[in-house]
Amino acid sequence: MTALAHALRINVSIAHHDPYVATGIAALLRSSTDFTVQPESLGEVDVVVADYSTGMLRAAAPRRGAAKVASLLIVSEQDRGWQIRRAVDAGVRGYLLQDCSANELADAVRCVAGGRRYLSRSAADRVLDTLVQSVPTAREFEVLQHMACGLGNKNIGRLLGISEGTVKTHVKTILAKLGEQTRTGAITEAIRRGLLDARHPLADVPLSA
Template identity: 65%
Template sequence: MNEPARATRIQVAISHHDPYVATGIAALLRSRADFAVLAGDSPEAGSADVLVADHARGLQPALPRRRGARPVAVLVVSDQRTSWQIRRAVDAGVRGYLLQDTTAEELSEAVRSIAAGRRYLSCAVADLLLDSLVQAVPTARELDVLQLIARGLSNKDIGRLLGIGEGTVKTHVKAILAKLGESTRIGAIAEALRRGLLPDEAPALPAPPLPAASAPAFSCA
């Protein structure tokens, strides 16, 4: 049987932060006759049918696209396996999600499905996504407060850093505890870590709002 012509192959661009994972994905796909594998930074990548990427790059694909071209369909292959991380990816428009221990057969099937306009989630990912759908999702501001709670800050300090009143902070904390199903800050932090709501590294603290300008002070001898 003749190998499919390049024009009829599924064009797959690969952009993964781990070069070993990227090399492995490329080798697996090149072993299939119906794929043409492109480097994510190559000029041809802008016309790819599917982009295989890590979690961060999959949420914000940076492939140059021709004017009027449809957005690239993204397949995430990642070790990020918490329900919240998967939920974020799906909400961002990712068409498929696999864990890095996927098989060559499942990787190939996922790429073919996405190229055909369908979605593809591995069974493990689908189970995690279903778990996230029954969990209340903290708002962006609540996540800001949650990160500062994890830094050990008091309500007063959180309010000062975010430029909001202490009473507003208390309202956010109460909502966070309810959404995470916990009664204490320590329990909320543990549950947030389990769900992947907190980053692996603590973010830089935001700068506090500048105080209102006041008249300069003068002294005289």
């Protein structure tokens, strides 16, 4: 391999929690001549391919000490519009659903390595669906999370340092934005939209009025 060809290769690290998926991604990328798959410990990488949880953690806390920040590409079964939108908002450069083709995976890696964004068509469609839905504010999202934890208005207000009346107003707005009439319905709809993770501990606690 010439020095120029080596310089043009894209260095990719796989950080997917599912070892079978990680092995498959690595094999697909190694079958192309323009990718080098390697652990980050062996040197700087251009792209990190990760599952949803790992990708979101990496977006929130980029690897320290690296001369450059690798672009993040998520390959995941998480297909709800709000989940994808939250990933993009967090700084993830690309998002593919796990049933993507080998060609699409390669195209996505090349795209994000070049500093551009890449959403699979199905992921993009789901994000577009969220644009017509009302978005909870940051404070409303905090209230929503505590609602999912089963806390009543008084306790939520105490934790957030706001009055019980203010919490009631936020709850009323949350219900309206989610198109539900009850807290239980709102939590269920928030999970369906991907605003809350069904596997998150907050969603496992019985709800209270």
